[in-house]
Amino acid sequence: MNTRRDFLQKISMGLGAAALSPLMSQASFFSANKIPGRKLNVALMGLGGYAGIVARAMKQCQMATLTGIVTGTPSKIDKWKKDYNIADKNIYNYDNLQNIAKNPDIDVVYITTPNSLHQKHVLQVAATGKHVICEKPLADTAQQAREMIAACKKAGVKFYVGYRLHFQPHTREIIRMRQAGEFGKIMHVNNYMGFRIGDPTQWRLKKALAGGGAMMDVGVYALNGARYATGEEPIWVTAQEAKTDPVKFAEVDETVTFQLGFPGGAIAECGTTYNFNNFERLYMIGEKGFAELSPAFGYGPIKGRTHLGELQIQDVTHQAAQMDGLADCILNGKPDPNMTGEEGLKDMIVIDAVYESIRKNGQKILINQ
Numbered sequence: 181m182n183t184r185r186d187f188l189q190k191i192s193m194g195l196g197a198a199a200l201s202p203l204m205s206q207a208s209f210f211s212a213n214k215i216p217g218r219k220l221n222v223a224l225m226g227l228g229g230y231a232g233i234v235a236r237a238m239k240q241c242q243m244a245t246l247t248g249i250v251t252g253t254p255s256k257i258d259k260w261k262k263d264y265n266i267a268d269k270n271i272y273n274y275d276n277l278q279n280i281a282k283n284p285d286i287d288v289v290y291i292t293t294p295n296s297l298h299q300k301h302v303l304q305v306a307a308t309g310k311h312v313i314c315e316k317p318l319a320d321t322a323q324q325a326r327e328m329i330a331a332c333k334k335a336g337v338k339f340y341v342g343y344r345l346h347f348q349p350h351t352r353e354i355i356r357m358r359q360a361g362e363f364g365k366i367m368h369v370n371n372y373m374g375f376r377i378g379d380p381t382q383w384r385l386k387k388a389l390a391g392g393g394a395m396m397d398v399g400v401y402a403l404n405g406a407r408y409a410t411g412e413e414p415i416w417v418t419a420q421e422a423k424t425d426p427v428k429f430a431e432v433d434e435t436v437t438f439q440l441g442f443p444g445g446a447i448a449e450c451g452t453t454y455n456f457n458n459f460e461r462l463y464m465i466g467e468k469g470f471a472e473l474s475p476a477f478g479y480g481p482i483k484g485r486t487h488l489g490e491l492q493i494q495d496v497t498h499q500a501a502q503m504d505g506l507a508d509c510i511l512n513g514k515p516d517p518n519m520t521g522e523e524g525l526k527d528m529i530v531i532d533a534v535y536e537s538i539r540k541n542g543q544k545i546l547i548n549q
């Protein structure tokens with residue numbers, strides 16, 4: 181019989197002592213003490229809100245370091261130089277970024293520009309021969325994502341999507357438990373992610389820069405979560421949109437509910453919104469047990485419980501864990517996590533189907549991955 185002590189022991193075996201020790205850094209948690217001879221040199225492209233979060237988090241990294249920037253706004257340069265000790269020769273703009281090809285101080289470019297620029301920017305970076313990390317959603321459409329993957333393959337560079345949760349300890353633990361059969365056959369999933377968006381003039385509400393609305397931006401967390409909760413790829417999708425503010429959400433989706441059918445028979449009931457708060461949860465239930473993460477998808481601290489009790493796991497700074505984890509893959513040849521370009525494409529295929537179902541008044545869309 182499983183006892184709570186067994187459970188805690190399993191967690192500490194599965195995740196390492198760092199999971200339970202607030203004193204141990206998250207870098208050693210993922211690198212398993214394999215500190216390489218040198219760090220992964222990273223350039224950030226598109227110095228907005230999220231780039232700032234990644235840059236601050238990277239100050240905690242042991243295996244990755246911020247060495248360069250790409251920006252179209254010269255007035256940002258001084259502050260970034262000062263805050264992150266960036267050398268002049270590692271500062272680029274959108275017109276000269278092809279010169280990164282010759283720069284040995286940059287191994288990877290991390291793209292944090294608005295969604296609809298991701299494809300163009302990934303193609304440009306891949307052509308420099310540098311590895312690419314691109315923020316979510318990977319692209320506007322699955323077809324764009326396929327072209328991005330092909331370009332990176334042709335250039336011989338690694339290509340990742342910024343799915344930081346794949347290095348997040350609670351998320352990793354529920355995936356481990358599911359893979360170990362601790363929940364039994366997965367019967368149902370119920371995921372939500374959304375928030376009330378502010379400024380009505382921002383790019384996230386413009387189709388030409390955002391590609392879509394809540395579904396693209398944060399619905400992708402509920403969707404990706406349904407894929408890691410089941411370990412399967414959806415075979416059909418139905419979806420509906422509720423628009424309570426047709427003026428603010430004239431160009432993009434506001435609130436979307438969507439259902440995903442999986443080969444094992446489970447259905448994931450998911451939702452996303454740009455128009456209300458307190459909408460964030462992952463819930464998965466199997467024949468033998470369940471897991472609930474709430475909050476599940478934001479920057480944390482993530483919290484959760486299973487049929488065995490509360491998950492006694494220390495959260496980490498997600499972006500630092502992600503960058504140390506990816507450095508370990510690139511520099512030490514560790515197996516790639518579920519955040520490759522192909523993983524991003526799998527979600528784009530479903531997002532395409534969600535929008536198609538909405539356009540067709542909720543019609544069931546079959547998916548051939």
Ligand code: NAD
Binds near residue numbers: 226227229231397
């Ligand atoms: P933001 O508006 O704060 O930053 C976007 C940056 O892109 C700005 O510096 C802007 O100047 C630059 N940019 C370059 N070309 C531009 C153009 N033509 N139009 C507008 N801006 C242009 O946005 P953000 O919140 O940092 O989001 C950027 C990306 O990061 C998005 O794809 C978003 O989905 C993603 N993101 C991911 C997470 C996560 O947790 N993984 C969190 C937030 C944002």
